[in-house]
Amino acid sequence: MTEPKSEGKGGVKTLGIRLPGELHAQFALVAQLDGLNLGDAVLRAVEFYVEAKRSEQDFAERAKAALEEIEREAAARRAAIEDLFGGTPEVAKEQDKAPGGARRRSGAES
Template sequence: MSTPDESMRGVKTLGIKLKPDVHAQLSFIAQLRDGTITDEIQIAVLEHIARAKDDPELAGKAAQARAEIEREAAARQQAIATLFADGSEPTPGTSRTRRSPKGSESTS
C-alpha cells in the first residue's frame, strides 16, 4: 500500500480563484457526479489539452518553436565543434588551470 507522500510524487498543486457562483456550480456538478471539484477541474483541463492538440494554429506555433530549438542546438553544437576542432576536447573529470590576470600576482 502506498503512503500519501508516495502517491503524490510527480503531482503539481495548482491554486485557482473562482467567482462564488462558478464555484457553487462546479461544486454542484461534482456532487451530482459523486466526485470532487478537483475531479471536475482535471476533466476540464484534459479536455482543454485534447482540443489544443487539434488546433492547427497552435500546431504551427509548436512547429516553429521546435525549429527554433533545433537551430539553437545546431548552433551550440557547431560552437563546441569549432572550439575543440584541434581535437583537444577536455576529458571528463579533468580541468584546465586558469592563468591569473596580469597584475594580480601577489608580491612578498
C-alpha cells in the same frame, strides 16, 4: 472516470486557481452531480482543454514554433557555456579522464 496520473513526466504538480464565486458554485454542483470531488473535476477539465487545443487547426504549427524557439535559446545558452569553458564541459571532462592526459593542464609537464 479518469484516474489521476501520479507517475510520468514531472510527477504531480499542485495548481491553485481563483474562481468567481458563482462559477465556483456551479462547478462544485456539476462535479457533485457527476460524483467527482473538485480535484478530479479540475483534472478532467484540464484534460478536456488540452485535448480540445490539440485538435485546433493551427495548434501543431504553434507548438512547432515554440519548440524551435526553445531550441534557439538552448543553442545560445550552450554556446555561452562553451565560450566560458573553451569547449563543451562534457568534452573537457572526457579529455581529463583520457589515459595519458590527452589534455594539457596548466602547470603540468608534457
